[in-house]
Amino acid sequence: MQELFWIFISSMLINNFVLTYFLGICPFLGVSNSLETSFRLGLATTFVMLVTALCAWVLNTYLLIYAPYLKVISFIVVIASTVQFIEMLIKKLSPALFRALGIFLPLITTNCAILGLAIFSTNRGYGFAEGITYALGAGLGFTIAMVLLAGLREESELSDVPALIEGTAMNLIIAGILSMAFMGFAGLFSSA
Amino acid sequence: MTESENRDYNEFIKGIWRDNPVFVQVLGMCPMLAVTNSAINAIAMGGATLFVLVGSSFLVAAFKKWIPKQVRISCFIIIIATFVTIADYTLLALVPVVHKELGAFIPLIVANCMILGRQEAFASKNTVRLAVMDALGMSTGFVIALFTLGAVREILGAGSLFGIDLFGAAWEPWVIMILPPGGFLTLGLILLVFNWMTQRKQMFMEKVAEAQRSDS
Numbered sequence: 001m002q003e004l005f006w007i008f009i010s011s012m013l014i015n016n017f018v019l020t021y022f023l024g025i026c027p028f029l030g031v032s033n034s035l036e037t038s039f040r041l042g043l044a045t046t047f048v049m050l051v052t053a054l055c056a057w058v059l060n061t062y063l064l065i066y067a068p069y070l071k072v073i074s075f076i077v078v079i080a081s082t083v084q085f086i087e088m089l090i091k092k093l094s095p096a097l098f099r100a101l102g103i104f105l106p107l108i109t110t111n112c113a114i115l116g117l118a119i120f121s122t123n124r125g126y127g128f129a130e131g132i133t134y135a136l137g138a139g140l141g142f143t144i145a146m147v148l149l150a151g152l153r154e155e156s157e158l159s160d161v162p163a164l165i166e167g168t169a170m171n172l173i174i175a176g177i178l179s180m181a182f183m184g185f186a187g188l189f190s191s192a
Numbered sequence: 193m194t195e196s197e198n199r200d201y202n203e204f205i206k207g208i209w210r211d212n213p214v215f216v217q218v219l220g221m222c223p224m225l226a227v228t229n230s231a232i233n234a235i236a237m238g239g240a241t242l243f244v245l246v247g248s249s250f251l252v253a254a255f256k257k258w259i260p261k262q263v264r265i266s267c268f269i270i271i272i273a274t275f276v277t278i279a280d281y282t283l284l285a286l287v288p289v290v291h292k293e294l295g296a297f298i299p300l301i302v303a304n305c306m307i308l309g310r311q312e313a314f315a316s317k318n319t320v321r322l323a324v325m326d327a328l329g330m331s332t333g334f335v336i337a338l339f340t341l342g343a344v345r346e347i348l349g350a351g352s353l354f355g356i357d358l359f360g361a362a363w364e365p366w367v368i369m370i371l372p373p374g375g376f377l378t379l380g381l382i383l384l385v386f387n388w389m390t391q392r393k394q395m396f397m398e399k400v401a402e403a404q405r406s407d408s
Binding site: 019072112165168172 | 218222224226269270274276277280281299300302304305371373374375376377379380381383384387388391
């Protein structure tokens with residue numbers, strides 16, 4: 001139980017997917033212009049990560065021990081079809097949620113944080129419970145980073161920024177400072 | 193130069209400067225930032241991406257007639273994933289040390305949006321020859337970008353280039369540059385320089401246009 005808790009904290013704060021591993025930078029820089037959408041996208045990504053962790057565990061236990069060279073291909077195919085399937089399921093069961101997620105749901109397929117999660121957790125040999133905990137932490141960490149950047153960007157809209165630095169350059173520098181702040185979590189426990 | 197050679201040259205050169213995938217289109221950021229803490233890692237990553245992009249552009253352009261429109265994205269992804277697997281195992285066999293450093297980021301080339309973007313935007317609509325030229329140009333631009341970032345970070349963060357000590361013992365390394373925040377900050381600053389150059393060029397062109405107008 002204690003180990004699961006540390007996996008959760010570690011993937012959420014210390015080894016934050018966006019700010020330490022640089023995964024999922026595209027949505028992080030691309031769609032972080034409003035707090036509301038960033039939060040929704042973060043939650044949708046967390047959900048897909050949980051399902052992916054489940055699929056990765058199944059694939060890893062039943063397929064990849066026989067054919068390890070299929071890892072990349074099988075993961076990407078499974079992720080793409082899972083996202084498609086979830087999209088259809090949500091559309092059928094809850095049209096309101098489907099409208100709220102909008103275009104972001106299909107875009108999650110090309111988010112490298114999802115594939116990264118599957119690869120990292122199989123490389124570390126995580127079991128079922130560990131994998132799910134890892135996915136939950138990583139997803140929430142992604143949400144936190146998105147919401148933080150979106151909040152800062154909303155503030156910067158109101159302030160007088162030199163035209164030269166506006167746009168991606170400024171977002172990257174903000175992200176760098178956020179990343180420095182997150183390094184402070186590295187001292188939380190020693191066996192990170 | 194004949195016309196077709198000229199076209200080849202144009203497709204090649206646009207990826208290096210005018211449409212540079214990293215500095216201008218801001219694509220493929222994840223591997224870009226993650227593996228550029230030293231120049232040698234940057235080159236290895238760039239090489240692997242070059243192989244995958246050229247290989248899959250070639251296949252996509254060659255098979256474009258047989259790929260049904262509705263499932264084209266899945267087909268592209270499977271082709272890309274095949275080349276990534278080849279690159280992964282080749283690196284593991286030839287340079288195990290570098291492979292260990294890059295770790296999980298080699299399989300992640302699949303999710304590099306630059307590669308899928310080129311298949312969708314260019315290779316699936318053009319001849320094999322042009323697709324390969326475009327892929328070569330784009331990936332050369334990507335390698336240059338990776339190398340610039342990797343070299344800056346290694347020189348400042350470790351005081352060396354390709355592992356060769358540059359400044360001697362008196363140099364106090366800026367450790368932050370090889371840690372994650374350094375990646376964000378360096379890329380942000382490089383983009384700033386790019387913006388500045390584009391702005392200056394624009395101002396220069398406006399001046400030229402104005403001078404021409406006052407002449408006539």
